[in-house]
Amino acid sequence: MPKSRIRKKADYTPPVAKQAQAIKLTNRAWVAPVMLAMFLIGLAWIVVFYVTDGSLPVDSLDNWNIVVGFGFIAAGFGVSTQWK
Numbered sequence: 001m002p003k004s005r006i007r008k009k010a011d012y013t014p015p016v017a018k019q020a021q022a023i024k025l026t027n028r029a030w031v032a033p034v035m036l037a038m039f040l041i042g043l044a045w046i047v048v049f050y051v052t053d054g055s056l057p058v059d060s061l062d063n064w065n066i067v068v069g070f071g072f073i074a075a076g077f078g079v080s081t082q083w084k
Contacts, residue, residue: 028083031079031082035076038075038076039072039073039076042071042073042076043073045057045065045068045072049069
């Protein structure tokens with residue numbers, strides 16, 4: 001019976017390591033205070049509107065004061081996307 005040939009495999013050479021690049025983290029310390037401020041301003045706007053029967057935040061906006069309050073809250077959620 002003929003003897004099978006042994007194939008010589010090339011030795012494993014690991015890929016060339018890339019130079020590690022420093023990750024530049026920007027300072028995002030402003031995000032949490034601004035986010036919480038927007039939430040609280042929106043909540044306070046809506047609460048003041050209801051407590052004063054619609055006469056205090058901006059009288060001429062009437063029921064649109066609720067939209068303004070929710071706008072502040074939505075802006076707070078928008079700012080929260082920047083939080084890392």
